[in-house]
Amino acid sequence: MQKILFISDPHICAQGETIIGLDPSERLEAVLEAAISAHPDAAALILLxxxxxxxxxxxxxxxxxxxxxxxxxxxxxxxxxxxxDAFLAQFPDAPKTTSGHIQQWRDIGTHRLITLDSLDGPPYPGGHHAGLLCPDRLSFLETALTTRSGRHAIVCIHHPPFKTGVIGMDRIMLANGAAVLDLLARHGNLHLVCGHMHQTISGNTNGVPWTVFKSPCHQGVVELVKHTSGLSTDEPGAYGLGLLAPDGLIIHSIDVGTGARVIDGYGAQREPRS
Ligand SMILES: [Fe+2]
Incomplete structure (x- = not known):
């Protein structure tokens, strides 16, 4: 079974700068080391x-x-x-659509990976960091889903088009999320993967199953009452693993740097698990 890796929200800073006391480069490199040493045969690494x-x-x-x-x-x-512009100056070979967005689709066996660009600014409308899929980007998504010849789709958007209950972050979700969910629900046979939240969350909205991955660096907080999007915590970093099953998709989220040990809980006196 083929597999892909996900890393969301590395938030890399210039050398020496930190976020809530964490070094984003150090954290990303630790997650890369863990992910790639465990899964060197992954077919792709998606940075969300x-x-x-x-x-x-x-x-x-x-x-x-x-x-x-x-x-x-x-x-x-x-x-x-x-x-x-700054991204393309450093990564000039990254696929860019004729509308100027950093988007692509790629087929891996029975799956089509679709990665979208939900940046809406600067200037950010209303000063908020919400995202958008404009008509050009929606058209790209529609084409990617229509031409996949029966493949399962993994649709990746940085901004969730659904609410999570984290009240401050729900204010800066994808601005036209309802329209995007309608489009996805109409096509079906897909899984939606997002970042932005810096938390591990899963759910199903309007019949569309979705997963959100944590960051390798600073994590979000499950704040259901106060309107803030600025709270962070220094919990361990993580990466995501997608197993491309012939009948769909299996997703794992793996924390890194927890100090946790792997122990055979059955002990030497027992027969190994089959
Ligand atoms: Fe982020």
Missing amino acids: GDLTHHGHAAEYAELARNLSQVTIPIIPMIGNHDRR
């Missing part, structure tokens, strides 16, 4: 946006350094903290 913290050229240069030893094909996406 917010590649950098400020969208600065020096940050994309640092990201390129972080990724320089990775031999698995990388599919980068853009998030609300990114800037397309």
Whole structure:
């Protein structure tokens, strides 16, 4: 069974800068080491946006350094903290649509990976970091889903088009999320994967199954009452693993750097599990 890796929201800064006391490069490199040493045969690594913290050229240069030893094909996406021009200056070979968006689709066996660009700014409408799939991007998505010849689709969007209950983040979700969910529900046979939340969350909205992955760096907080999107916690980083099953998709989220041990709980006196 083929597999793919997901890393969301690395928020790379210039060398020496930290976020809530965490070094984003150090955290990303630890997650890359764990993910790739466990799954060196992965067919692709999808970076789910917010590649950098400020969208600065020096940050994309640092990201390129972080990724320089990775031999698995990388599919980068853009998030609300990114800037397309600075990204493309560092990664000029990244696929770009005629409308100027960082988007692509790629077929791996029985699956089609569709990665979309939901950045809406700057300037950000209303000063908020919400996202958008404009008509050009929706048309791209429609074409990608229509031409997949029966393949299962994995649709990746940085901004969730659904609410999660985290009240501050729900205010900066995908602005036209309802329209996107309608489109996805109409096509079916797909799984939606998002970032932006810095939390591990799963659910089903309007019949569309979805998963959100944590960051390798700072994590979000399950705040269901207060209107804030700025709360972060220094829980362990994580990566996602997708197993491309012939009948669909299996998803794991793996924490890194927890200090947790792997122990055979059955002990030496017992027969190994079959
Ligand atoms: Fe982020």
